[in-house]
Amino acid sequence: MSVAIIGVGQTGYRRSFPDKSSRELIWEAARLALEDADLDIDAIDMVISGVAPDALAGEASVERTAMLGFGKPFLRINTGGVTGSSTVFAGNTFIRAKRARAVLVVGLERMGQATSSQQVFNTIFDPVYEKDFPLTTITMAALRASMLMRLYGYTAMHWAKIAARSYQNALKNPLAHLHVDITPEDVLNSPLLAWPIHRYEACPMSEGACAMVLVNDQMVGDRTPAWIQGAASITDSYAMGDRIHRPGATLVDLLSLKLAAQRAYAQAGVDKPRDQVRAIELYSAFSSAEAMAYPALGMCEASDGPRFVEDQFTDPKIPVFNPSGGPQGANPVSVTAMVRIAEAALQVRDMAGERQVADVDRAVATGQGGATQFSTVCVLGKRPAP
Amino acid sequence: MDLVKIEGKWNFNYTYFAGESASRFFHELRENHRIMGTRCTKCRRLLVPARAYCDVCMAPTDEWEEVGPEGTLETFTIIATAFPGLPPPPIVMAYVTLDGADTALINLVHGMDLSDIEVAAQKLNKLPRVKVEFVDEPTGRITDFSFKLI
Amino acid sequence: MAEVGSVYIEGAALEFSWADPRRNLMELIYDTVSKAVEDAGQGYDGIDSVVLAAHDLVDGRSLSSMVTAPAAGAYLRDEVRYSDDGAGAFAAAVARIEAGESERTIVAAWGRASEHDVEELSRQLFDRIFLAPLGLQETHICAVNAQKWRINGGDTSSVEAAQKRRAVAAKANPRALQSGGWRSTPAYPLESDHLPLWADAVAAVVISGKPSSVRVKGLGLSSEPYWPGDRGLATAPALQRASERALAEAGMTAHEIDLFELDGMTLYDEAIALEAVGYAAKGQGMRVLAEDQRCNPSGGSAAGYSVPAMGLARIVEATLQLRATAGAVQVGKPRTAMASGLSVTAAQTQTVIILEAQ
Numbered sequence: 001m002s003v004a005i006i007g008v009g010q011t012g013y014r015r016s017f018p019d020k021s022s023r024e025l026i027w028e029a030a031r032l033a034l035e036d037a038d039l040d041i042d043a044i045d046m047v048i049s050g051v052a053p054d055a056l057a058g059e060a061s062v063e064r065t066a067m068l069g070f071g072k073p074f075l076r077i078n079t080g081g082v083t084g085s086s087t088v089f090a091g092n093t094f095i096r097a098k099r100a101r102a103v104l105v106v107g108l109e110r111m112g113q114a115t116s117s118q119q120v121f122n123t124i125f126d127p128v129y130e131k132d133f134p135l136t137t138i139t140m141a142a143l144r145a146s147m148l149m150r151l152y153g154y155t156a157m158h159w160a161k162i163a164a165r166s167y168q169n170a171l172k173n174p175l176a177h178l179h180v181d182i183t184p185e186d187v188l189n190s191p192l193l194a195w196p197i198h199r200y201e202a203c204p205m206s207e208g209a210c211a212m213v214l215v216n217d218q219m220v221g222d223r224t225p226a227w228i229q230g231a232a233s234i235t236d237s238y239a240m241g242d243r244i245h246r247p248g249a250t251l252v253d254l255l256s257l258k259l260a261a262q263r264a265y266a267q268a269g270v271d272k273p274r275d276q277v278r279a280i281e282l283y284s285a286f287s288s289a290e291a292m293a294y295p296a297l298g299m300c301e302a303s304d305g306p307r308f309v310e311d312q313f314t315d316p317k318i319p320v321f322n323p324s325g326g327p328q329g330a331n332p333v334s335v336t337a338m339v340r341i342a343e344a345a346l347q348v349r350d351m352a353g354e355r356q357v358a359d360v361d362r363a364v365a366t367g368q369g370g371a372t373q374f375s376t377v378c379v380l381g382k383r384p385a386p
Numbered sequence: 387m388d389l390v391k392i393e394g395k396w397n398f399n400y401t402y403f404a405g406e407s408a409s410r411f412f413h414e415l416r417e418n419h420r421i422m423g424t425r426c427t428k429c430r431r432l433l434v435p436a437r438a439y440c441d442v443c444m445a446p447t448d449e450w451e452e453v454g455p456e457g458t459l460e461t462f463t464i465i466a467t468a469f470p471g472l473p474p475p476p477i478v479m480a481y482v483t484l485d486g487a488d489t490a491l492i493n494l495v496h497g498m499d500l501s502d503i504e505v506a507a508q509k510l511n512k513l514p515r516v517k518v519e520f521v522d523e524p525t526g527r528i529t530d531f532s533f534k535l536i
Numbered sequence: 537m538a539e540v541g542s543v544y545i546e547g548a549a550l551e552f553s554w555a556d557p558r559r560n561l562m563e564l565i566y567d568t569v570s571k572a573v574e575d576a577g578q579g580y581d582g583i584d585s586v587v588l589a590a591h592d593l594v595d596g597r598s599l600s601s602m603v604t605a606p607a608a609g610a611y612l613r614d615e616v617r618y619s620d621d622g623a624g625a626f627a628a629a630v631a632r633i634e635a636g637e638s639e640r641t642i643v644a645a646w647g648r649a650s651e652h653d654v655e656e657l658s659r660q661l662f663d664r665i666f667l668a669p670l671g672l673q674e675t676h677i678c679a680v681n682a683q684k685w686r687i688n689g690g691d692t693s694s695v696e697a698a699q700k701r702r703a704v705a706a707k708a709n710p711r712a713l714q715s716g717g718w719r720s721t722p723a724y725p726l727e728s729d730h731l732p733l734w735a736d737a738v739a740a741v742v743i744s745g746k747p748s749s750v751r752v753k754g755l756g757l758s759s760e761p762y763w764p765g766d767r768g769l770a771t772a773p774a775l776q777r778a779s780e781r782a783l784a785e786a787g788m789t790a791h792e793i794d795l796f797e798l799d800g801m802t803l804y805d806e807a808i809a810l811e812a813v814g815y816a817a818k819g820q821g822m823r824v825l826a827e828d829q830r831c832n833p834s835g836g837s838a839a840g841y842s843v844p845a846m847g848l849a850r851i852v853e854a855t856l857q858l859r860a861t862a863g864a865v866q867v868g869k870p871r872t873a874m875a876s877g878l879s880v881t882a883a884q885t886q887t888v889i890i891l892e893a894q
Contacts (some may be wrong), residue, residue, distance in 0.1 A: 018389055021665075023762075046757075051619075053598035058394050060593055060660040061619070061880045065762045071777050073757030074885050075628060078592065078619035080599035086616050090628060096635035098540065113394075139479055142463030150461075150511050194479075195464035195507050235586070235615040237441050238603050241481055241490035242433070244460050251461060251481075259612065370602040374615075392664055399653050400596035405560035438563045441606035444570065444580060 002384035003095045004225030005088075005345045007037025007213035013177040013206040013330035013339075016112025022059060023066035026108050029209035030068050033104065037213035038223060041069040044213070045100035049076045050087030050107035052334035057110030068104060081283065081369030082233065083107060084210065084338025085376035089231045091214045102215045109332030112207035137285060138202065140240070140371040142194035145288035147252050149196065152302055154291055156196055158309045160187035163201045163287035163328055165312065170325025172355040177206040177330035187287075201287040203331035210335040210342055217384070226345035229362070230264030230379035238373060257296035257366065257375035265298070268379035269386045270362070273298040277379075279320045279347045279363040281340035285327060293366060297377075319364075320357045323347065337367030341378050348380045407438040410450070412526035419520045421531070423487050425449040431488035435528075455518045456536065457484035462495065462510045464503055476500040482516055482533050494532045509535075540785065543633045544748035545741050545891070546640070547576025550852040552735045552840035554716025555650035561595060562607035564738050569608045569644050572740035576748075578640075583742070585638035586615040589625035589645035589844050593657050608644040608740070621645075622739055623799070623847025623877025623887035627755050633745050640744040645849075647842030649734035655720055661881040663762075674801065675731060677764050677882035679723040682804035684770035686725060690807075690819045697826035699729055699803055699838075706733070706835030708864040711853070713840035730803040732841035739848035741855070747894065750858050753872065754788070754890040756781025764882060772805075772812035775876060775886040779813040782874070782888040790814035793890070794870035795830045795857050797850040799837075799877045806836050813874060813888070833857065833865045847877015847887055858893040869893075 009032025011017075011025055020028070026049075034041060049063035059065070063076045079086040084107050091103035148154050164184045170176040182200060190200040214228075234256040237243065249255035261273075270276050280297070284290040291309075295302040299319070312318050322328070324343040327336050344363035346352040360382075367376035379385075404412070407424065414420045423432040424447035426440035434453055439446050462480035465472065478495040495516065500506050516533040524530035549571035553564070573580065586608055592600050601617040608615075614637070618625040622645030632638040658673040686692055706712045713735040722728050743752075758777035760767045767773065775798075783789060790813050798813065800806035807821035810831055816824035825831050834853040837846075854873035856862040872892050879885045 018391065047759075053592055055396065055592070055598050058396060059664060060657065061591075064661075064879075064881050064884050065663060067759055067761055067884075071758045071760070071774065074759040075618055075620050075624050075757070077616060078599070079601060079617050090616065093628070093631050093635045093637060096637070097631035098634070099631055136469055138469075139463050139465060142465075143461045143479070143481060146463055146507070146511070147461040150513075192466040192503065194466060195503055197463075233614050233616065234612060235605050235610040237606050237611050239489065241483075241492060242442075244481055244490040245483065245488055256612070370599055373602055390665075394664060396660065398593065398596070398656055398660075401651055402596060403555070403557050403560050403651065405563050406558040407563070408560060409557075438559070439566050439607075441566075442611050444566070444573070444609050444611075 001096055002217050003092045003214050003228045004217065004220050005212050005228065006215055006220060006223045006225050007033040007039065008342045008345055009033030009036060009211040010175050010339065010342060011208045012175040013208035013332050015177065015205065016207055022057065022062045022108060022110050025209040026066035026106055029211035030104060030106050033211035033213050039102065039213060044069055044072065044102050044104045046073040046094055046103045048087050048090050048103060048105050049074070050083040050105065050334055050338060051076060052078055052080050052083045056114050056333060058113045059110065062108065062110060079369055079374055081333060082337050082367035082374045082376045084335045085341060085367035085378060086233060088212065088338060088341050088378065089233060089376065092228055092231050095214060095216050101219055102213060104211060104213055106209065106211040107335035107338045108209045109207045109334040111205050111333060137371060138197060139194050141286040141289055142197045144252050145196050148288060148291050151252065152305050154306050156188060157184060158306055159196065159201050159288045160184035161309060162290050163187045166322050166326045166328035169323055169355065170329030173324045173329060176325045177204050197286055197288065203285055203327045206330045206332040208332045208335065210338045212342055224349045226348040226380045227384045228378065229268035229381045229385035232260040232263035233376045234260045236373045240371065252292055254292040254296040254372055254375060256373065257293060257377065260375045260377040261297050264377040264379050267385055268381065270379060274319065277319050277362050277364050278360040279323055279344065279357045281324060281326065281344045281363065281365040282322055283327060283337055283340055283366050283368045285368065287328065323352065323355045323357050337376060340365035340367060344378070344380050348382055405438065407436050411436040415530045416524045416526035419524065420452045421454050421484060421518060422450050423453050425451065432486060434484060434487040434489050434491050451486060453486040454484035457482045457516055459510060459513050459516055460490050464500065464507060466503065476503060480533060493528065495534065496532050497534045540634060541753060542745055543630045543743055543752045544746060545743055545750040545855050546748045547572040547742040548852045548855045549575055550711050550739045550849055552711060552713040552737050554713055554736055561648055561651065562603055564648065564736065565604055565607040565644060565646055568738035569642060569740045572742050573642065576742040580609065582640040583609065583642060584613055585632055585641040586610045586613050587625050587629035587632065587641055587643050588615065588617040589620055589622040589848065590617060591619045591844055594647045594652055594843065596652055609642050621844045621847040621877040621879040621887060622849065623851060623875065623889055624757065624879065624885070626848055626851055626889060627757060627887050629743055630752055630755060633743060640742060642740065642742055643848060644740040645845040646738040647845045648736040649718060649842045650736050654734050674882045675720055676723050678802045678805055679726050681770050681808065682802065683725050685804060685808055688770055688819065691823050694823040694826035698807065698822050701826055702803065702835050702838040703729065705833055705865055706839040709835050709839050710863040712835055717840065726802055732801050732837035735840035735842055737840055737842040737845040737849060739845050739852050741848065741852060749894055750855050751892045751894050752889065753892040754782040754786030755888065756785065757885065757887045759885040762881065762884065770808060772808050772883065775809055775812040778886045778888040782890050786890040788890065793872050793874045795854065795867060795873040797832060797834060797854040797873065797875045799846045799850050801837055805883070806832055809876065829867050830870065833867045844879065850875040850877060851889055854891055858891055
């Protein structure tokens with residue numbers, strides 16, 4: 001049985017919304033999604049909420065402060081960076097299990113209330129072996145980036161080009177947090193955070209809410225759907241040091257993404273992803289992390305990655321990456337992975353406004369969480385999977 | 387009309403039980419200046435830091451073995467901005483596979499000339515051999531040791 | 537693809553402990569998950585999915601599932617972590633099997649009360665602007681509900697007897713926490729032994745679409761508004777609706793259920809729960825809890841408690857009863873059982889699971 005996304009709601013993303021309480025942000029996104037879906041809250045059978053580390057919002061279980069509708073089944077998911085996609089996938093599951101005909105999924109990021117997100121992110125690492133020795137998501141990404149450069153010949157300019165491409169795309173997305181005309185040179189001139197990562201290759205701290213309405217095929221009617229053709233999620237081991245010597249899948253081989261992509265593509269009937277997918281909303285918290293996704297998503301061999309980056313600017317047949325601007329343009333952590341799916345859905349439904357890519361029959365959205373430990377891949381299409 | 391902003395501070399206290407395996411690992415650091423790994427009873431990998439079970443096989447570990455004191459650097463970064471809890475920049479952080487281990491271990495690398503970051507990066511890109519150095523007064527924490535290029 | 541009503545529990549395990557310095561949180565989880573998998577008797581063959589219930593603030597670090605998920609068997613599997621009660625996660629896992637997305641799924645839930653500050657966390661659940669300044673904790677809401685139940689004419693004559701029966705059951709239950717643990721300070725009208733015995737809890741089950749000794753016959757979920765003042769005090773309306781949905785799916789009435797393992801933070805919550813699911817008449821929940829052995833034979837929250845594990849702990853206890861392996865607290869040979877789990881904030885959402893022996 002196929003599940004369709006028929007409504008998308010986004011509050012838009014900013015450093016902070018000082019005029020809105022957390023529940024108001026949730027309601028706003030939900031309202032927009034229901035309006036887009038042309039459905040009343042009473043038609044919704046279940047609400048699934050995605051909120052990642054509570055510490056970013058400084059509100060414990062903030063999702064419970066904003067119930068939607070009366071007495072509905074309600075569950076909250078927290079899977080870090082992939083929360084947004086896990087939430088959509090759970091909605092997909094409940095509908096396919098025939099336990100709901102329509103599910104409202106909603107995510108909130110409230111990190112505008114946090115003073116230092118890195119201090120919070122620091123607590124994601126193992127308190128026994130690593131807390132005395134603070135790791136950060138930035139250093140984790142830098143460790144990988146330096147390995148990618150050594151193994152495949154990526155240069156600082158490649159990372160800069162990817163970042164600049166995303167900022168330029170974000171200029172066409174009114175919902176994005178950052179609207180800045182940044183060039184690759186600007187990126188290279190920005191302060192070095194942890195070699196080789198420059199500040200402009202990292203994502204902003206954004207907050208905002210996103211919601212979507214998922215329905216079974218009988219409820220689509222004459223609405224414009226984006227069909228979920230494939231949805232897969234894989235969890236890797238925690239210790240990055242364990243992956244360095246893993247045969248066939250080391251630190252920079254995104255095994256969890258590769259396995260998730262294989263599964264999602266198989267469900268969707270995709271066997272030539274580079275030709276059959278037109279737009280890819282990719283979750284990479286740092287521009288260099290995008291490089292690991294290319295081979296995992298079947299775009300090219302790992303060693304051809306640098307060439308693939310350059311070809312994005314000259315070859316119109318290559319899929320368009322992050323037409324929304326991606327996480328570089330807005331990174332409301334709890335919902336970033338949901339936004340990727342929402343934006344992919346808008347592309348498939350031809351509702352992406354100025355950032356619309358032409359002829360999107362199929363789009364892919366990815367999610368990453370926990371320093372590439374969790375990976376999700378969602379394939380959306382104008383038609384249900386064959 | 388004023389928009390109200392309420393200040394808040396979260397101050398949760400936790401007591402993390404390190405468990406027997408980690409406790410023994412730390413004990414070995416402090417008392418014997420040794421870094422220990424444990425072997426998975428199924429896949430036979432020597433896992434470092436030592437732990438009670440292997441999460442790939444979902445099986446217990448048995449043998450305790452010392453690794454190092456030398457090893458090979460696998461990947462690194464040079465931290466250029468100050469982060470809470472870390473020593474002042476620039477500092478080098480790297481994954482090192484100590485001799486005998488099947489997994490890599492992360493810690494700081496000290497004693498390098500970091501006046502030119504690019505030059506230092508290229509030196510580390512050669513994946514040099516490193517050795518473990520302990521602090522004078524180890525206390526049984528991961529910060530008891532760091533790496534130094536040989 | 538499994539239809540509704542054809543998901544089975546193959547293996548189950550539950551451990552309560554307290555401040556065991558020999559094991560870190562991951563090792564605690566690994567032990568119980570390993571036991572559940574062993575209990576299912578098929579090793580890891582066919583296990584392709586893991587559904588977890590845990591909370592960052594309980595575990596003491598953000599995105600705690602990074603380290604805990606692999607301990608629960610998540611390596612290279614489809615794993616999701618609900619920051620919600622274990623029975624809710626169980627329902628989500630059942631949906632995975634029914635949707636044809638998984639052949640065998642591990643469900644695990646835990647909370648280690650000895651590692652975190654239970655009261656501080658409870659205080660932080662309340663709205664920063666209107667409620668937190670009052671220093672509210674969830675047990676205060678339990679107290680308010682208890683008092684409302686009394687005001688509504690709840691029969692209080694059996695309070696002492698009900699607590700006694702719980703204490704006897706908790707002492708006899710081989711799985712209960714027998715030493716250590718922690719109780720907070722009660723607020724009127726609650727007394728100390730009405731409060732939960734906070735413990736380190738890990739519960740785990742393995743489920744699949746292949747016939748096994750216990751079948752999931754029905755399930756239901758529901759929710760209440762956030763503000764305690766908006767809710768139906770002393771009546772647990774979310775539990776009422778959730779049990780109606782579960783019973784409808786199972787094609788049963790509450791009086792046809794042979795055994796109840798209902799989650800409630802305090803003695804009064806357990807009594808009110810029996811009324812909410814329609815087993816005890818209004819105001820009679822305490823008397824039923826005192827006299828009916830088939831109600832929370834495990835000892836309920838007196839046997840050990842830690843959020844968000846309890847819904848799954850209740851499911852495990854019910855499973856053991858249906859298999860007639862509950863040990864000293866076994867109550868006859870029940871054919872059907874109802875288990876429930878509640879979530880923050882102060883039982884705002886509830887999940888009811890109905891199980892049947894095969």
